[in-house]
Amino acid sequence: xxxxxxxxxxxxxxxxxxxxxxxxxxxxxxxxxxxxxxxxxxxxxxxxxxxxxxxxxxxxxxxxxxxxxxxxxxxxxxxxxxxxxxxxxxxxxxxxxxxxxxxxxxxxxxxxxxxxxxxxxxxxxxxxxxxxxxxxxxxxxxxxxxxxxxxxxxxxxxxxxxxxxxxxxxxxxxxxxxxxxxxxxxxxxxxxxxxxxxxxxxxxxxxxxxxxxxxxxxxxxxxxxxxxxxxxxxxxxxxxxxxxxxxxxxxxxxxxxxxxxxxxxxxxxxxxxxxxxxx
Amino acid sequence: xxxxxxxxxxxxxxxxxxxxxxxxxxxxxxxxxxxxxxxxxxxxxxxxxxxxxxxxxxxxxxxxxxxxxxxxxxxxxxxxxxxxxxxxxxxxxxxxxxxxxxxxxxxxxxxxxxxxxxxxxxxxxxxxxxxxxxxxxxxxxxxxxxxxxxxxx
Ligand SMILES: Cc1cc2nc3c(=O)[nH]c(=O)nc-3n(C[C@H](O)[C@H](O)[C@H](O)COP(=O)(O)OP(=O)(O)OC[C@H]3O[C@@H](n4cnc5c(N)ncnc54)[C@H](O)[C@@H]3O)c2cc1C
Numbered sequence: 001x002x003x004x005x006x007x008x009x010x011x012x013x014x015x016x017x018x019x020x021x022x023x024x025x026x027x028x029x030x031x032x033x034x035x036x037x038x039x040x041x042x043x044x045x046x047x048x049x050x051x052x053x054x055x056x057x058x059x060x061x062x063x064x065x066x067x068x069x070x071x072x073x074x075x076x077x078x079x080x081x082x083x084x085x086x087x088x089x090x091x092x093x094x095x096x097x098x099x100x101x102x103x104x105x106x107x108x109x110x111x112x113x114x115x116x117x118x119x120x121x122x123x124x125x126x127x128x129x130x131x132x133x134x135x136x137x138x139x140x141x142x143x144x145x146x147x148x149x150x151x152x153x154x155x156x157x158x159x160x161x162x163x164x165x166x167x168x169x170x171x172x173x174x175x176x177x178x179x180x181x182x183x184x185x186x187x188x189x190x191x192x193x194x195x196x197x198x199x200x201x202x203x204x205x206x207x208x209x210x211x212x213x214x215x216x217x218x219x220x221x222x223x224x225x226x227x228x229x230x231x232x233x234x235x236x237x238x239x240x241x242x243x244x245x246x247x248x249x250x251x252x253x254x255x256x257x258x259x260x261x262x263x264x265x266x267x268x269x270x271x272x273x274x275x276x277x278x279x
Numbered sequence: 280x281x282x283x284x285x286x287x288x289x290x291x292x293x294x295x296x297x298x299x300x301x302x303x304x305x306x307x308x309x310x311x312x313x314x315x316x317x318x319x320x321x322x323x324x325x326x327x328x329x330x331x332x333x334x335x336x337x338x339x340x341x342x343x344x345x346x347x348x349x350x351x352x353x354x355x356x357x358x359x360x361x362x363x364x365x366x367x368x369x370x371x372x373x374x375x376x377x378x379x380x381x382x383x384x385x386x387x388x389x390x391x392x393x394x395x396x397x398x399x400x401x402x403x404x405x406x407x408x409x410x411x412x413x414x415x416x417x418x419x420x421x422x423x424x425x426x427x428x429x430x431x432x
Contacts, residue, residue, distance in 0.1 A: 121428040151428040178423045180350045185378055188338065188350040190422040193415070197355065212427040218418065 008245045011051040011096030012038055016089055017071050022157050025078050026122065027087060028063065030071040031095060040072050043104030044129035045236070045264045050074060051096030052085035059238075061126035061263075062100060067136050072097075075125035075157065101245065103264045105130040105208050106234060113232070114142040114200040118219050120149050120191055120211025124157050126236060126263075127210050135169045145172040145198040149191025149215070153177050153184045172198055191215060192222040202227040208264075210236040217274065220267060233267035235274070283308045287384060290331050291357045292408055300401050307390035313337075313377035319360070326363035326371045327388040332356060335381025339373040351423070352416070353378065362409055364388025 014031035021027050029050075033040065042062050051057040064073035078087040089095060107130060115134060119127050134141055146165065150156050156175065165171040174194045176187035187194065191211070205228050209216050216235050223233055237258045246260035254273035256262060267274070284305040287293050293301065311330075313319055319330065319337060330337075336355040340348040351373070354360050360383070363371055369388070395402035 149428075151426070155428065176353075178426070178428070181347050182338075182340075182350070184350065185336075186353075187336070187355070188353045190419045192422075193419055197357070214422065214425060214427050218422060 008098065011049065011057070011098050013094050014072075014097045016091055016093050016095060019089070019091055020073075022075060023155055026075060026155075026157065027078070028073050028075040029086065029089065029095065030065065030073045031097065032071045033097075034094070040070070042072065042100040042129075044107060044133050045105040045126055046100035046102045047126070047263065048072065048074065048097050048099030048101070050076075050082075050086060051098070052082050052089070053094070053096060055085040056082040057096070057098075058082040058086075059101075063125035063128045064132070066132050072100075075122065075128075077122045102258075102260070103262055105133075105264055106206065106266075107133045110134075110206040111137075111140045112142070112204075114145070114205040116145045116147065116195070116198065116200055116205055116207040116223070116228070118147045118191060118195075118207065118209040118211070120215040120219075121151070121155065122157070123210035123212075123215075123236070124148055127208060128158060130208055131165070131171075135165070135171070138169050142204065143172065143200045144169070145174070145200050147174050147176075147191055147194040147198060149176045149178070149194070149211075151178045153180055153186070172200075174198060190218070192219045195219070195222045195226060203229065205232060207233045209234065210238075213237075213274075220274075230268040230271065231266060234264055235267055235270070236263045237265060237270070237274075238263055283310065283384060286333065287331065290333070290384075292331060292359050292412075296404065300404060303394055303398075303401060304386065304391070307387045307394070308384050309387075311383050311385045313381045313383070315377055315379045317377050319375040319377060319381075320371045321374050322371055324371045326361060326369045328361060329364050329386040329388055329391060330360035331384040331386065332358050332360055333382045333384065335383070336378040337381055338376050338378050340376060341373060348374065352419070359409075359412060362413065364391065365409070 013034045015034055016029050017032050018030040047059045047061040049057050050060045060074040060076055062072050063075040065071055076083050076086055078084050117127050134144055162173045166173050176189050176191055176194055180188050207223050207228055209219050220233055237253055246257045251258040284301055288301050332354055334356045336353055337360055338350040339352045340350050342348040
């Protein structure tokens with residue numbers, strides 16, 4: 001059958017069902033396969049390779065939808081050539097897609113634990129499906145804490161959902177920005193300063209972190225200071241990659257390939273490589 | 280009503296402090312309350328107060344000339360505000376404004392300094408609690424300076 005024969009390097013055409021403007025430089029594309037035999041299942045934390053025809057291909061995490069809803073949402077920050085080209089696309093246009101690829105957040109394994117989700121900037125995008133999965137079985141987890149930091153208040157993503165997460169599901173949603181003017185009534189400071197303001201039982205906590213590498217490094221050291229065990233901390237490595245299936249070696253990270261073994265890693269398994277510039 | 284001493288003893292900053300020191304420190308303490316928008320202190324004012332935040336949120340602001348004030352940090356429940364009372368020439372470096380109703384215990388900096396000079400063990404106790412806060416603030420400031428969420432992150 002054609003579905004199983006297609007090379008993992010060949011993108012499938014997907015139709016853009018909806019374009020959502022998230023912030024001044026970030027947008028979401030909800031896409032559906034043109035070939036209806038293509039599934040849309042993925043695990044929270046996985047990514048797709050999105051291809052802007054004639055321009056290039058980039059790895060983008062899957063940021064939704066909520067369980068039971070249609071499509072696959074990708075939240076993209078316009079930072080360069082390909083993401084810029086994706087930004088130009090409109091509803092009903094076509095994008096190429098390969099995936100889903102990569103490892104997932106440990107949802108099943110975290111049952112019975114308190115959960116601390118830490119996101120910096122666009123890092124909330126790959127964590128949102130994890131949050132949806134946790135909330136879908138809310139009673140299976142203890143405290144759920146979302147600590148989210150961005151540069152300025154206007155960079156916050158998915159703000160409309162915070163009240164539901166707080167009110168309906170009892171999530172401790174704590175936000176912070178690097179700087180703000182007086183209009184902002186919330187926290188100012190880096191995201192790891194929120195850890196000590198959250199209520200969770202460190203020994204019995206699973207932490208899932210996604211953000212710039214420097215932020216993750218400081219977040220991990222603060223979590224360790226609070227005595228969250230290293231083997232209960234999960235981080236993402238979003239270094240550049242090309243093939244996404246472990247062929248090309250572009251994204252080698254120590255002995256691992258980020259595309260195939262990552263992007264989500266258990267901290268104790270990669271800590272000797274984490275934060276090393278040359279890798 | 281809870282006594283000042285028991286409020287201080289239950290604050291994270293004074294966790295496990297020896298009871299005799301808690302009593303000494305309480306001698307410098309009084310209760311304060313700030314409404315949202317109220318300034319707690321202003322840049323360049325003499326710094327004689329050390330605030331132990333019980334609840335609320337305070338913004339530390341800098342005001343670049345000709346520009347709107349910028350909030351560089353907020354402190355809230357269970358945290359402390361101000362350490363300039365310990366460092367000559369005892370001047371505030373920022374404006375501190377309550378963002379919401381804030382209740383705190385204020386410790387008189389001169390009174391604390393005198394007690395620390397008289398009893399170096401108390402001084403050491405206070406410094407070893409204060410230094411991690413200063414260290415974390417410095418770490419956070421460095422991260423803010425890196426502008427890690429910028430385009431080149
Ligand atoms: C597994 C994985 C998941 C990702 N998920 C998302 C996501 O959900 N949303 C999203 O917006 N981005 C995500 N990224 C980052 C995204 O792939 C890059 O921003 C994109 O490849 C940039 O391509 P470009 O052609 O637009 O930029 P270019 O023109 O190639 O570069 C422009 C600028 O972006 C920087 N850049 C390039 N690649 C990366 C990268 N991987 N990380 C950080 N900066 C980079 C460059 O250094 C340069 O400064 C993910 C990356 C990986 C590896």
